[in-house]
Amino acid sequence: MWPSGEEPTVAGARSSTGSEVVIIDNHEALPPVPVPSTSNTPVISKLNVSKSSKFHIGNKFVSVTNNVHRNEVVKDVSFPRYMVDLVKNTTRAERISCIVALLLIITCIILIVYFTVIVQKPIDVDEGPEDWNITRVMWLARLYNNTDVPVNFEPLRLVIIQHTTSSPCKTHLECCADMRNLQNYFLDTHDYDIPYNFLIGNDGRVYEGVGWRKEGAHTYRYNKCSLGIGFFGDYREEEPVHTVVTELQLNRTLLMLEAGVLYGYLDPQYKVVGAKDLKSTQSPGSSLYNAIQKWEHYDHDHLYSNKTCDEIYKLKLKMK
Template identity: 35%
Template structure:
């Protein structure tokens, strides 16, 4: 359990107990503090009772939810009015006309999570009576909302997303989407995935925690170990959201659940069954939408956007790449010379590299396209569309991907290498950004440099797509 996370929660509890009117920021730690207050107000309560009290405070009690989880109105302990109002503001999801997304919180790993699907998944899991089977789990957490996104078409190209940016990482209050909002945002999908992963884990009655706050703390606040990082992290942590979801849910099964969610909602509302033609149209829309879902959230790795690590603006006008590209060039940072294990440290390293590249080298921006931390995430540099400054003479033909750390005599974590070797590469090919027959090379193959370090270079020589093409060798 992350001691620093617990310290913050305890400080907040002390503060709130002194100032009852205190308002919480949008940190997950603050929400866990609210959960602990609910637990303390209902001595000896089971997690299901706490979750129903949270659901009652947030007004999550429509007919569809009641069908699976029961009524949260009658016989459920009430939360004191001030705390109830804070919970309602924290949990109720909506996107404003100004593209501000409400009902979401910032987690310690730098990702943003919608609370509604998370809480519904948790309650379904705690109510399960059969190991490995949770009634209504996928419908409550993802399927119902995916259905809305797939069926209600708009002029925008994307059905899902986007991600967004917080006004302040230290004390987050406003989360603004980076693009025109779809009907299902990345935060909702993150929350839905967490709800599925945790809900399924809770179906094992013999491994259920005594307190909901303990479960949330262990999942979202786990502190990675120096020397092992993600390679030795527990399976049930938020950083493993996508890989755990990928192992639990088959795409075909999720597609069927989306259709079932529509059918269930019609039954709950007393409406007639879908006609055959209408059902076929729905199934076609779901198939199309699932392709985008799989590409964005299952094939692609989790990438922390520029705004989240505190990037400075690009200086000047970026040069756009002509896609698809033919190369991926592997680097190590050398300086910073040690792997980063937290969102805070990786973000600090990203800012340090950007300052060096802009101020000392006179470049327009950080040079790399993407950077791999050892915290379970990739970090957006110049991204998919802007030409980088990473591999002299070859910036227009390939992406530059760097691992934070010096890998002359040691390797990055297996987990971080897998994010680049498997997920980033597949994401780029499937998204039309890299050619299917692209070549992967170390920086030293085309530039007179020791980068990416002897150990890492020997490692990538065994990767798929590694190759040597006849190219002019440049001097750094």
């Protein structure tokens, strides 16, 4: 049915501007499909897509459903070059983050080394008394009935220097422990007290052995008429590991000897010898032996060598 005034103008053909169907020669036909102009349309002959399941062409998203072929080329790259390329491919924020993390790691390593190696490193701290003369009571000596054996000759004319050949004691606590160990050994093994009258610690203190006016057990044939002094340590310089005598040890020993003269325990003309001057031994070791030879009272003339106690006291000493 046609509206009024819109009769077809061509014989055998009807058309309508309001209809999508065109009737030609009594046949219905679809409207012609416009053909796009090839002159303005780009032609894509080959398209490579990587790391994507969809891509955009024009106003459409196209899904990638075909097989993906991966061709990788591995090249040997040096570590410095690799690091340079890695840095170049990072952002500024990433580089800053890496630097901060690296600084934190370095700081942690420094703190670990400091607290495990430096802070916890044992330090020889001498917390002993200021007094350099340490009595038996102070180092907690055991009581022993036979300790108080008096000497037969007074005042003493002979001082014999020896070394213990044991490990040195560098602090007051170590020396006190060594004194107790030394006493326990002689009491339990030989049934007599510490063989020395006094011992000199490597801390520079003088430790009382059996003490003044008591007979020691340090040098055969001379115990009754001599003062035996032992130095903690091994002073043989020819040994790979040896102890070196210090000025503090020597000075404290001389102070003790001066006190002995003052109190009448030592003869003012007393003589100092090393144990090797009286018997076949390496004691007191070359380091200590060389040091005592410089003392004023050292017996350079060997007055007491190969003499008994009685013979020593028959000698008339020259008064200075």
